[in-house]
Amino acid sequence: MNYTSLFGYLLGEVVLTAAAFVILIADVMCHRKDDVGARNQRMAWWTLTGLFLAAVVYAIQFAQGNANFADGTLVINPLNLFFKEVILVITAITVFFSMEEPVSKHVGEYYAMILFAAIGMAFLVTSENLLMIFVSIELLSLSLYALVGFQKQILRSAEGAMKYFAFGAVSAAFLLFGLSYIYGATNSLSLPAIAETFKGDPLMARSPVLLIGILFTLVGFGFKIAVVPFHLWAPDAYEGAAAPVAGFVASGSKVASFVALTKFLLLGVAPAAGAATISFPFTPHFTPGWAPVIALMAFISMVWGNLAAITQTNLKRLLAYSSVAHAGYILVALFGAKAWGQTAIYFYIIVYALTNLGAFGVVTALANKVGGDDIRCFAGVWRRAPGLTVLMMIFMLSLAGIPPLAGFFGKFYLFAAGLAADQMQLGYLWLVITAILMSAVSFYYYLQVLRVFYVNPASRGGPISICPCQRWPMTVIALIIFLIGWYPTALLDWIQGFLQRV
Amino acid sequence: MNIALSDYLLVSAALFAIGLAGVVMRRNTLVIYMSLEMMLNASNLALAAFSKFNAALNGQILVFFIITVAAAEVAVGLAIIVALFRVRQTVSADEINLMKY
Amino acid sequence: MNLLFYIFSGLMLLCAALVVANRHPVTSAMLLILVFFFMAGLFVLLEAFFLAVIQVLVYAGAVMVLFLFVMMLLDIRSSQIRRQNAPAMLAGLSVGFAFWVEFWLILRHSALPVGAPMNFDAGIRPIGKLLFSEFVLPFEITSLLLLAALVGVVLLSQKETR
Numbered sequence: 001m002n003y004t005s006l007f008g009y010l011l012g013e014v015v016l017t018a019a020a021f022v023i024l025i026a027d028v029m030c031h032r033k034d035d036v037g038a039r040n041q042r043m044a045w046w047t048l049t050g051l052f053l054a055a056v057v058y059a060i061q062f063a064q065g066n067a068n069f070a071d072g073t074l075v076i077n078p079l080n081l082f083f084k085e086v087i088l089v090i091t092a093i094t095v096f097f098s099m100e101e102p103v104s105k106h107v108g109e110y111y112a113m114i115l116f117a118a119i120g121m122a123f124l125v126t127s128e129n130l131l132m133i134f135v136s137i138e139l140l141s142l143s144l145y146a147l148v149g150f151q152k153q154i155l156r157s158a159e160g161a162m163k164y165f166a167f168g169a170v171s172a173a174f175l176l177f178g179l180s181y182i183y184g185a186t187n188s189l190s191l192p193a194i195a196e197t198f199k200g201d202p203l204m205a206r207s208p209v210l211l212i213g214i215l216f217t218l219v220g221f222g223f224k225i226a227v228v229p230f231h232l233w234a235p236d237a238y239e240g241a242a243a244p245v246a247g248f249v250a251s252g253s254k255v256a257s258f259v260a261l262t263k264f265l266l267l268g269v270a271p272a273a274g275a276a277t278i279s280f281p282f283t284p285h286f287t288p289g290w291a292p293v294i295a296l297m298a299f300i301s302m303v304w305g306n307l308a309a310i311t312q313t314n315l316k317r318l319l320a321y322s323s324v325a326h327a328g329y330i331l332v333a334l335f336g337a338k339a340w341g342q343t344a345i346y347f348y349i350i351v352y353a354l355t356n357l358g359a360f361g362v363v364t365a366l367a368n369k370v371g372g373d374d375i376r377c378f379a380g381v382w383r384r385a386p387g388l389t390v391l392m393m394i395f396m397l398s399l400a401g402i403p404p405l406a407g408f409f410g411k412f413y414l415f416a417a418g419l420a421a422d423q424m425q426l427g428y429l430w431l432v433i434t435a436i437l438m439s440a441v442s443f444y445y446y447l448q449v450l451r452v453f454y455v456n457p458a459s460r461g462g463p464i465s466i467c468p469c470q471r472w473p474m475t476v477i478a479l480i481i482f483l484i485g486w487y488p489t490a491l492l493d494w495i496q497g498f499l500q501r502v
Numbered sequence: 503m504n505i506a507l508s509d510y511l512l513v514s515a516a517l518f519a520i521g522l523a524g525v526v527m528r529r530n531t532l533v534i535y536m537s538l539e540m541m542l543n544a545s546n547l548a549l550a551a552f553s554k555f556n557a558a559l560n561g562q563i564l565v566f567f568i569i570t571v572a573a574a575e576v577a578v579g580l581a582i583i584v585a586l587f588r589v590r591q592t593v594s595a596d597e598i599n600l601m602k603y
Numbered sequence: 604m605n606l607l608f609y610i611f612s613g614l615m616l617l618c619a620a621l622v623v624a625n626r627h628p629v630t631s632a633m634l635l636i637l638v639f640f641f642m643a644g645l646f647v648l649l650e651a652f653f654l655a656v657i658q659v660l661v662y663a664g665a666v667m668v669l670f671l672f673v674m675m676l677l678d679i680r681s682s683q684i685r686r687q688n689a690p691a692m693l694a695g696l697s698v699g700f701a702f703w704v705e706f707w708l709i710l711r712h713s714a715l716p717v718g719a720p721m722n723f724d725a726g727i728r729p730i731g732k733l734l735f736s737e738f739v740l741p742f743e744i745t746s747l748l749l750l751a752a753l754v755g756v757v758l759l760s761q762k763e764t765r
């Protein structure tokens with residue numbers, strides 16, 4: 001492949017980069033004197049234009065064939081393109097949420113950083129190469145650190161950024177150390193080539209050097225997807241960040257990291273899975289590999305995430321702990337048969353990201369008007385903003401997994417994949433049972449939030465007016481959740497179709 | 503006796519361990535960052551050693567990228583320290599406790 | 604060669620331990636520069652000459668200057684150098700020690716290439732060729748990453764004028 005065709009395949013990212021440049025320059029050159037609100041809206045529209053053009057480019061690339069550039073540094077196939085589109089949608093919704101009120105007076109930099117983060121995510125979902133995964137995770141993370149600390153005059157924001165950075169940097173060190181050992185054991189950086197080495201050498205799956213590499217890489221990924229015990233940054237970063245940014249971190253970055261993690265485990269080092277099964281009547285069976293690590297992470301994340309969420313008094317922190325729990329649910333499906341598990345994970349991560357984004361949208365729209373993002377501030381909001389409260393109900397119930405919303409089917413597929421693991425021997429039944437029990441626990445705090453929204457005595461004040469730029473995206477998300485809930489097979493068939501064309 | 507791959511790896515693991523210990527036990531964020539740099543350097547050493555003993559250049563290329571990224575990362579980290587210092591006059595991790603776990 | 608390896612790695616680990624143990628951040632920074640120099644020495648032993656140069660240029664030349672600059676800017680004396688607390692100290696030491704012992708055990712018992720390494724051309728020319736052929740994409744993304752870092756740093760560290 002030569003540079004020209006590479007440029008063609010990169011056109012979407014090039015458009016996004018160009019949009020970031022235009023925004024950075026236009027904000028400094030042309031709009032310095034304007035009022036902040038007007039500048040914010042103008043820059044937001046520039047960003048949306050860039051995102052739209054990139055989406056068109058990706059849509060055109062669907063029609064072209066698959067491509068693989070240099071050792072998996074750039075892999076174009078329908079699945080990757082689909083995830084790029086998902087990331088563009090998430091980014092666009094975040095931009096819509098930030099439109100009404102500028103996060104800070106540096107609006108140009110704000111939207112440019114959002115675009116940089118989106119580019120990082122786009123590269124992360126499209127690469128099957130350890131070096132590319134590392135570089136794009138770093139691009140994504142650096143942009144997000146800055147975005148979290150954007151309101152730096154507020155102590156909470158600066159502290160959130162500090163914690164996010166400190167944990168993120170340690171995780172990057174672990175990730176790198178792990179990657180270096182995987183490279184050392186297999187002498188290759190691309191995931192398919194790593195998978196090849198297992199075929200030539202049956203002892204490879206037991207090689208201690210490889211296993212320690214995988215373990216460290218998982219620690220690094222564990223920070224990114226915020227599973228216990230590497231979740232400590234999440235509540236602080238979410239609470240410290242402006243609400244749209246928190247939603248962006250909780251959805252976009254999660255999608256990209258989970259796609260990369262799934263590819264790494266199932267495409268790259270699947271033979272080194274090992275096992276952590278408990279078969280009836282209670283005979284545990286452990287083989288070294290990544291399965292015991294993932295099983296342990298999933299187990300404690302589900303338990304600790306849900307229990308900690310119950311005690312939270314701040315809505316953003318509650319959503320942070322709920323996202324820890326959801327990360328645990330998703331890991332359960334990694335044990336499933338390759339195609340099934342992958343489908344379930346991809347289905348759920350999309351549904352989860354959209355729902356979470358919607359919930360953060362509600363926080364964005366209301367927090368300033370009810371005087372904070374503590375849960376008690378939202379008491380009786382129902383009287384003041386009925387439409388938004390209905391949307392919040394849909395998001396919360398979908399997160400809790402109540403039929404017929406999309407979240408229910410997502411969880412159903414995840415747990416079914418977990419059950420089908422281990423050649424139908426029900427070896428991972430213990431994880432699935434934990435997951436079901438803990439999602440029952442999670443009903444409690446999701447309903448608690450709704451109770452505050454609906455039942456608690458109303459705070460004073462007239463009806464809250466919601467900017468259309470926030471109302472419409474949230475309505476669309478709620479509609480999508482409803483539609484996927486009614487026709488779950490539509491999205492499922494899509495993902496399966498893409499997987500077959502990989 | 504020649505120096506084997508495992509010797510280099512042991513040195514790199516020791517450096518990583520020292521860095522990790524520093525991250526866990528030091529309270530001064532600047533020193534924490536320095537320890538982080540040592541952890542990153544440890545993986546650089548491991549990669550360079552693997553690269554030599556596998557007789558492939560990929561590892562060295564990876565180190566090149568790590569060095570670049572680490573420099574950018576530490577710049578952002580230091581900027582966050584400066585921002586935090588402006589609102590609250592401290593560089594100690596103990597006092598960053600507005601939000602409880 | 605062997606002697607050089609022991610000298611470089613021994614001194615590097617000693618300096619690294621002192622970076623962590625030292626009370627004063629400026630002294631730590633100076634010791635860290637030594638760590639980077641000894642690491643560059645190890646790179647030379649591994650015939651990674653390009654990396655050795657980059658290591659000195661970027662780390663000792665840029666990163667450490669940044670560290671010292673921030674220290675001067677913040678005037679550390681105003682936030683007094685505090686005592687270590689014992690639990691954190693103990694936790695740190697035990698984590699580090701357990702970690703190293705684990706690696707020692709693993710590396711003793713694993714099959715790694717032990718013979719004399721093959722000679723291969725690790726000059727700047729093949730590295731440059733690889734960077735602009737196979738690894739051109741990460742190379743370009745790194746430039747974006749540097750831009751993002753630049754914007755972020757300016758934004759986070761500038762003083763708000765109101």
